[in-house]
């Protein structure tokens with residue numbers, strides 16, 4: 324099938340690579356010329372395990388190419404995906420200007436029948452707006468070309484995006500058009516092998532499904548973080564509690580890890596946007612508001628710990644931080660808890676030395692040479708001479724560090740484990756003062 328994808332960001336590139344891998348002919352489009360130039364030379368602008376290889380191979384096979392021309396994307400496609408960003412607007416609702424610009428552009432250029440599929444995460448009702456925008460542009464030209472708009476949200480996780488795309492749990496398609504459903508069934512057939520994964524529904528339900536999934540997951544995390552704060556106060560250990568509840572299959576073990584808060588490009592933005600949608604429809608989403616509030620408070624947790632440990636002396640400390648990305652296996656720092664912590668520490672006058680296996684370039688962009696922040700190439704270099712080490716992101720190489728070496732090189736042996744990855748017994752026996760989340 325001939326497929327175009329407008330927007331070569333995270334979702335667009337992974338989808339493009341995955342769809343070309345199974346034999347479709349995919350054209351990825353973006354208005355960013357540097358990005359497209361790079362991609363043509365095999366330079367992938369994001370860090371995602373396995374993506375480089377997939378793009379290189381499919382480009383070489385002639386099944387994947389890149390363009391900055393919307394015209395060439397429209398001309399190429401039987402199915403055109405919109406996968407541009409929907410950043411939060413000032414009031415937290417999703418900003419649809421990119422999506423609707425693409426829709427208008429498509430309407431101006433359309434010559435032959437097209438299925439337009441909205442993959443960007445968009446509030447309920449957006450597909451209808453996309454349809455009107457395309458129709459409006461066609462009307463301006465006085466042209467009559469048949470087109471359909473369908474919804475097909477993406478559920479991939481950063482760091483595991485290729486696997487998620489190639490072996491999805493489910494493929495959600497929202498359409499009221501039989502022909503569109505057939506086309507999308509054909510397009511996704513290679514990903515739909517073992518059992519039926521394609522869930523076809525009306526457009527509004529499909530649009531809401533994406534937000535509902537993220538809201539449910541974010542709620543699990545915030546509830547767990549709330550319980551961990553309670554555990555600390557009542558003298559319980561949240562790690563025992565986690566196992567005690569996770570063993571109930573109705574609850575399950577996943578997404579109940581307490582920590583220093585969720586970040587990333589999706590959860591914070593989508594919870595907020597869903598809250599906005601609710602209020603636009605005259606409904607007060609109290610639980611969603613609480614999920615967000617608990618998360619914001621949780622992101623201050625590590626700083627609060629350091630403040631209570633060091634008191635006024637905090638301004639003359641050197642604090643080491645391990646992990647800057649919002650989660651392991653990505654260099655993405657959007658809404659990362661590390662950013663909140665580092666800003667608070669620098670404001671307080673502390674010195675910060677931070678390490679991350681992949682996000683150092685991103686960190687130097689985010690902090691732009693902030694005074695008092697040192698970005699270290701090596702985790703032990705970051706810890707050298709530190710008064711405390713805070714583990715913010717649970718990258719694998721941090722799980723079993725050389726505690727002896729750390730103890731020797733730190734000025735004070737204080738560990739703040741923001742993800743509960745170390746054993747309290749082990750680190751205490753090694754002579755550290757150890758703080759975790761929700762543990763005595």
Ligand code: UDX
Pocket residue numbers: 477478479480481482537540544577578579580581582583584585586587588589590649650
């Ligand atoms: C998420 C959804 O999982 C994905 O389906 C959707 O398409 C986009 O948003 P992603 O943002 O890549 O994906 O990250 P995810 O792995 O879900 O983690 C989100 C955040 O939750 C991270 O900050 C992580 O550290 C945190 N988290 C996760 C916890 O704090 N505890 C947990 O138990 C699980």
